[in-house]
Amino acid sequence: MKFSRRVREIDISGIRRAFEAAGSDAINLGLGQPDFDTPAHIKEAAIRAIRDGFTGYTENQGTLELREAICEKFKRENRIDTTPDRVIVTAGASEALHIALQAIIEPGDEVLIPDPGFVSYNALTLLAEGRPVSLPLSRDYTVTPEGMAEEIRPRTCAIIINSPANPTGAVQREEEIRGICELAEDHGLTIISDEVYEHLIYEGRHVSPAEYTEDVITINATSKTYAMTGWRIGYLTAPTEAIEEMVKIHQYAQACATSISQRAALAALTGPQDSVREMRHEFKRRRSILMNALREMKIECREPKGAFYAFPRIRNAEEVVKQLLQHGVITTPGATFGKEGSEHIRLSYAATQEDIEKAMSIMREVLE
Ligand SMILES: Cc1ncc(COP(=O)(O)O)c(C=O)c1O
CATH class of the missing domain: 3.90.1150.10 (Aspartate Aminotransferase, domain 1)
Structure with missing residues (x-):
């Protein structure tokens, strides 16, 4: 072979x-x-889903009730105004990262990636035939607008921000996020913001780039927040034209996220915290x-x-x-x-x- x-x-x-x-x-x-x-109430919701026979395909983008709950979460916690048609429920944040990079990279395009950074960013960029470019980080391991500006070239198409970060635990400051958003706007770059650790912050405040600018694919998951890594539920929101492209990949590769896990995720997002x-x-x-x-x-x-x-x-x-x-x-x-x-x-x-x-x-x- x-x-x-x-x-x-x-x-x-x-x-x-x-x-x-x-x-x-x-x-x-x-x-x-x-x-x-x-948590028990999340497991119960999944058990109920199985008992109720909620075991078929769902809408490609995820059930409407879950996407509505995700929109409320984005508004409440991230000051992001979005609508259910601009949300895709994925198989974990991993799939969300994959469809985002597949949708925006042309062969040879460069993606700015924090170094050190989460292992999937390089691999998924290469799978999309893009070129990962290491972003130099501050002493605190954050991405700075200055560091970003140094690496922007004609083929740069996107930057990945991950706050709080794997593997360093760094949390981006608000002024850094604002500066990154301004630079991205000036150069027409897409920001991919991986926010899976947003609830695990011990100092500082979580800031979503989508609060400040539009060309952002905001990615999150129930995996880390609710101890649900094996349930495989992630989600993203993005501008409509990006959703239209990403949903094609999601539809052919995944069809939809697991129906039972979607019910569990709904209980996670809407239940006690x-x-x-x-x-x-x-x-x-x-x-x-x-x-x-x-x-x-x-x-x-x-x-x-x-x-x-x-x-x-x-x-x-x-x-x-x-x-x-x-x-x-x-x-x-x-x-x-x-x-x-x-x-x-x-x-x-x-x-x-x-x-x-x-x-x-x-x-x-x-x-x-
Ligand atoms: C920064 C980061 N993003 C995404 C993921 C993947 O999350 P999921 O399990 O929801 O696919 C991980 C998992 O370790 C991670 O550390």
């Missing part, structure tokens, strides 16, 4: 590889998902435990302001990751997230306090 250059050019995610290489009893500070269970607050509180507590341990080891690490990752600077990071794995601790080498991530490792604190403490004591031994 012959394979396309497109697919041969991309590699399997380093995160998955590390996970698969480890034993089942390893402490996992590697994967990016909340270690909480999906206590679980979100509790999860945020717990992550914040674990962040201090992790940061204190790193400080005690005199490891340099910017305090993550959001998400559930810390990104300490470690010399010989790849070797340290290997040794940690041999001692039963899964972490992710920073280079997985871009060349600027080398000499770092990503530690996910979506793990129990006991596991974080155990992992830190193993790390102390390994580094000594």
